[in-house]
Amino acid sequence: MASASADLPDDVATLQALLIAARAETAAHLLMIEKLKAQLAKLRRMQFGQSSEKLDAAIHQLELALENVEEGTAARTVLERAVMPATPDARQHPVRRPLP
Numbered sequence: 001m002a003s004a005s006a007d008l009p010d011d012v013a014t015l016q017a018l019l020i021a022a023r024a025e026t027a028a029h030l031l032m033i034e035k036l037k038a039q040l041a042k043l044r045r046m047q048f049g050q051s052s053e054k055l056d057a058a059i060h061q062l063e064l065a066l067e068n069v070e071e072g073t074a075a076r077t078v079l080e081r082a083v084m085p086a087t088p089d090a091r092q093h094p095v096r097r098p099l100p
Contacts, residue, residue: 022080029073036066 009015043059 019080022076026073026076026080029069029076033066033069033073036062036069040066 008018040059040062043055043062046055
């Protein structure tokens with residue numbers, strides 16, 4: 001982790017630009033995940049008849065692609081949370097106990 005922080009620029013504006021780019025890429029990956037899930041659902045509904053073997057192969061390929069994208073997005077989200085401290089709004093406030 002020490003070598004990763006040494007590669008980052010010291011300029012706050014540059015760091016903010018990097019974070020914005022990473023968040024945009026994560027959002028794009030999440031959109032891709034939703035599209036792949038929709039395609040899978042559509043193919044599963046169409047799965048009948050003689051062409052079902054072709055659809056089985058397409059479904060399998062989409063499932064593999066979906067797994068790869070989800071793994072990449074999950075890893076990026078974990079890394080982003082580790083790098084960026086929680087904002088004051090995102091922190092959980094202590095919950096009050098009920099009155100006796």
